[in-house]
Amino acid sequence: MPQKSFRDALNEALHLEMARDPTVIVLGEDVSGGAGGTSGEREASGGIFGVTKGLLPKFGEDRVIDTPISESAIIGAAGGAALAGLRPVAELMFADFVGVSMDQIFNQMAKFRYMFGGSMRCPAVVRLAMGAGMNMGAQHSQTIYPFLTAVPGLKVVVPSNARDAKGLLIQAIRDDDPVMFFEHKALYPRKGEVPDEAYTIPFGEANLLREGSDVTVVAIGRMVVFAEKAVDAVAADGIRCDLIDPRTTSPLDEETILESLEGSGRLVVVDESNPRCSVAADIAALAASKGFHSLKAPVVQVTAPHSPVPFARELERAYVPSPARIEAAIRAVMK
Amino acid sequence: MPTRLDSEPLIDAYRRMKTIREFEERLHVEIATGEIPGFTHLYAGQEAVAVGVCAHLDDRDYMVSTHRGHGHCIAKGCDVTGMMLEIYGRRDGLCHGKGGSMHIADAARGMLGANAIVGGGPPIAVGAAIACRNRGDGRVSVAFGGDGSSNQGTVFEAMNMAVVLKVPAIFVFEDNGYSEHTGAAYAVGSRDIAGRARGFGMPAVKCDGSDFFSVYEAAGELIERARRGEGPATLEATITRFYGHFEGDPQLYRAKDEVKRQRESLDCLKKFRERVAAEGGVAPAALDAIDAEVLATIGAAVAAAKSAAPPHESDVATDVYVSY
Numbered sequence: 001m002p003q004k005s006f007r008d009a010l011n012e013a014l015h016l017e018m019a020r021d022p023t024v025i026v027l028g029e030d031v032s033g034g035a036g037g038t039s040g041e042r043e044a045s046g047g048i049f050g051v052t053k054g055l056l057p058k059f060g061e062d063r064v065i066d067t068p069i070s071e072s073a074i075i076g077a078a079g080g081a082a083l084a085g086l087r088p089v090a091e092l093m094f095a096d097f098v099g100v101s102m103d104q105i106f107n108q109m110a111k112f113r114y115m116f117g118g119s120m121r122c123p124a125v126v127r128l129a130m131g132a133g134m135n136m137g138a139q140h141s142q143t144i145y146p147f148l149t150a151v152p153g154l155k156v157v158v159p160s161n162a163r164d165a166k167g168l169l170i171q172a173i174r175d176d177d178p179v180m181f182f183e184h185k186a187l188y189p190r191k192g193e194v195p196d197e198a199y200t201i202p203f204g205e206a207n208l209l210r211e212g213s214d215v216t217v218v219a220i221g222r223m224v225v226f227a228e229k230a231v232d233a234v235a236a237d238g239i240r241c242d243l244i245d246p247r248t249t250s251p252l253d254e255e256t257i258l259e260s261l262e263g264s265g266r267l268v269v270v271d272e273s274n275p276r277c278s279v280a281a282d283i284a285a286l287a288a289s290k291g292f293h294s295l296k297a298p299v300v301q302v303t304a305p306h307s308p309v310p311f312a313r314e315l316e317r318a319y320v321p322s323p324a325r326i327e328a329a330i331r332a333v334m335k
Numbered sequence: 336m337p338t339r340l341d342s343e344p345l346i347d348a349y350r351r352m353k354t355i356r357e358f359e360e361r362l363h364v365e366i367a368t369g370e371i372p373g374f375t376h377l378y379a380g381q382e383a384v385a386v387g388v389c390a391h392l393d394d395r396d397y398m399v400s401t402h403r404g405h406g407h408c409i410a411k412g413c414d415v416t417g418m419m420l421e422i423y424g425r426r427d428g429l430c431h432g433k434g435g436s437m438h439i440a441d442a443a444r445g446m447l448g449a450n451a452i453v454g455g456g457p458p459i460a461v462g463a464a465i466a467c468r469n470r471g472d473g474r475v476s477v478a479f480g481g482d483g484s485s486n487q488g489t490v491f492e493a494m495n496m497a498v499v500l501k502v503p504a505i506f507v508f509e510d511n512g513y514s515e516h517t518g519a520a521y522a523v524g525s526r527d528i529a530g531r532a533r534g535f536g537m538p539a540v541k542c543d544g545s546d547f548f549s550v551y552e553a554a555g556e557l558i559e560r561a562r563r564g565e566g567p568a569t570l571e572a573t574i575t576r577f578y579g580h581f582e583g584d585p586q587l588y589r590a591k592d593e594v595k596r597q598r599e600s601l602d603c604l605k606k607f608r609e610r611v612a613a614e615g616g617v618a619p620a621a622l623d624a625i626d627a628e629v630l631a632t633i634g635a636a637v638a639a640a641k642s643a644a645p646p647h648e649s650d651v652a653t654d655v656y657v658s659y
Binding site for chain 1: 386399440450452462467474492495
């Protein structure tokens with residue numbers, strides 16, 4: 001099986017879907033880059049993280065659309081184009097820019113189908129680069145998927161590895177509902193086994209990465225990578241964990257989590273987001289309401305603190321949940 | 336300016352304007368009874384703008400509207416009974432009671448939704464215009480907005496992007512003098528929306544929103560230009576509304592006799608009748624017959640809405656997704 005980076009897996013998904021379906025378009029800031037520049041280099045960027053590289057030369061300017069820095073118009077145009085029969089994939093260069101475009105996400109595209117009595121569909125994808133770890137400060141580092149997970153009408157995808165990233169993005173593009181697709185920046189260079197062909201991974205189906213009946217560990221996005229380390233570390237001491245990657249926070253695969261909890265009775269949830277009204281809190285509430293009789297210990301949530309993402313290396317390290325903190329949490333629920 | 340219309344399209348334009356007027360006048364009465372849920376923004380007084388623009392559109396063209404959207408919907412061809420049922424919150428309304436007055440939409444008519452967020456529509460219209468451009472089929476996408484929306488950043492973003500991407504989007508601004516309860520004379524810096532549009536690099540034309548022919552002529556040129564692939568344009572129509580921002584608005588910001596004077600001098604229906612009578616395009620009796628027809632249609636729509644079934648409570652969470 002070929003080894004590919006998370007970034008290349010996403011790029012491959014876009015290439016495959018644009019070739020397969022002429023209604024797929026890509027739009028955003030610098031998705032190709034270079035327009036209006038003085039060098040004459042037309043694909044000067046290929047996306048700030050390189051995810052949209054090679055699309056412009058292959059599919060042309062009508063389908064690979066460099067936009068002005070206008071996040072409301074980017075997302076609004078994606079919603080409108082989707083209502084009008086296209087399958088747009090909009091890129092928000094940083095997930096934090098959701099703030100600028102929030103109305104078009106949560107008041108418009110999320111609600112079209114419902115408000116219009118089910119008469120329309122809005123098959124738009126919004127790709128959002130997220131996450132701390134690169135010292136980009138408070139406005140370029142957040143993992144804001146909890147906001148959007150709370151919005152009815154949206155589907156929310158948070159892949160943790162290259163193989164899933166490709167299959168989930170293809171699913172997102174083919175899906176008939178608006179999909180928020182979160183890509184952790186620190187995962188872009190990480191390699192994994194990725195098949196060459198097109199394939200889909202259904203939404204709402206969690207991935208069980210490790211099996212063990214002592215503790216259920218649920219982790220999201222990049223936290224899956226850290227949780228793997230922690231789970232492997234405690235395994236040396238005979239603590240066996242189920243490690244669950246929900247892959248999508250909306251819909252959420254409650255069944256897999258509750259089934260695992262039934263066997264283990266102990267739950268650790270790992271979420272890089274702030275703790276209040278987070279996906280971690282949501283899963284803890286799920287355990288309390290639907291898995292209460294399984295619980296042998298209080299649920300432990302390993303999250304960022306209730307603070308913005310800091311800049312300095314030392315502070316950012318303190319902010320992001322670490323493998324060591326996850327390991328400590330697993331050991332704590334075993335006591 | 337000679338009317339470039341034969342009698343048939345003239346009659347159609349009059350019928351649509353009259354339908355909008357009667358729809359709104361009747362709602363004004365019915366809302367006062369308390370039977371209609373929520374709150375409603377009436378379009379009466381502005382009919383010539385919606386009809387003058389939409390006379391150039393067909394079902395394949397797209398349109399986004401505003402919170403004051405009934406007129407745009409009727410002008411675009413939405414069924415008035417379906418609309419009335421929706422405003423009453425009925426199961427068989429155009430949106431099955433899930434939208435209401437501010438969210439009427441009709442896919443079959445290219446009507447991509449009234450919109451309760453001021454400035455929410457234009458970015459959506461630009462997206463639909465991208466689809467039109469890419470298909471190259473000569474369709475256009477029209478975004479209606481008011482003087483209030485001309486102050487929203489989302490609208491500026493949409494206008495600039497439409498110019499940059501050279502898409503067939505038409506921005507129609509209806510300056511009815513008031514952004515909610517605040518005068519446009521105060522809130523719209525320069526009071527020159529067309530000038531703002533020109534600043535983005537697109538042609539912009541002003542017209543008299545109380546005169547169907549003024550709107551029709553101006554809109555026609557801009558829409559034809561967009562159909563030819565020559566890019567977006569803006570139409571600014573000066574107009575007034577005969578009612579408040581919403582029904583129940585005491586309108587303390589308006590001079591006491593303002594609406595009375597405007598109903599005398601700026602009534603698009605009256606002006607239309609005078610013009611066609613002077614030019615002999617349509618016999619007054621034919622227009623009188625339309626008045627009677629429209630009255631009956633709206634009466635029937637209200638009667639149907641009053642007796643229509645409410646939605647099933649079990650449908651509260653259906654149609655959130657295509658699949659979930």
